[in-house]
Amino acid sequence: MIRPEDSAWAIPVAQVSSRPGQRQEVDAAYPAPDGIGDQIVGVQEGSDIRVDGAFDSIVDGLVFQAHVIAPLHAECTRCLVPINRDWGLDATAFFPYAPQPTGAMHYNARAAEDRAARDEVEIIAGEDEAEDTYPLSADGVYADIQALLRDTLVENLPLQLLCKPNCRGLCPQCGVNLNEHPDHRHDVTDIRFASLAGLKAQLEQNQSTQDPSNKA
Ligand SMILES: [Zn+2]
């Protein structure tokens, strides 16, 4: 079995654990867990996620609040250019002190189908349903934020990203990036005139060969 302290995401919280009113600040980088998005939109596993926040000890657990900054890779939904930018968001979670007798087996469950079980744990802990609940290590010495980081980032992945607010997108006819070629256009009128001109020339030619008056 992997020891809690061996996790790259384990934060020692013994200083504040079970001491209501105490606060422990966190300001460090943690590796991005796997499973955050995909090749199109996501955070590369192992890249640095900056976590700046604190654990606040209350009567029945630790409240964790932090500002998280992750390196997001994505694609502009209009012009498809790659986007790489720092993505900042707030994370909030609750680490209850007392393991719930009925919910203990669910503490390590992170799959979606166990979501209901976790909601149940949250209700037992008397917390707001919207707040995610995670386990402390068995002895209450460590709070592991791996699942918290993964869940928070996955739930908030931006789906409609633009390279810039006024991205002009791609030419619907030929796919040219209109940000790089702002004057690009297809002169539709000219093409029509060109074919009309060709038709006219052809008609004139036919006329000149068929009209006897022209032979005179
Ligand atoms: Zn764009």
Ligand SMILES: [Zn+2]
């Ligand atoms: Zn075009």
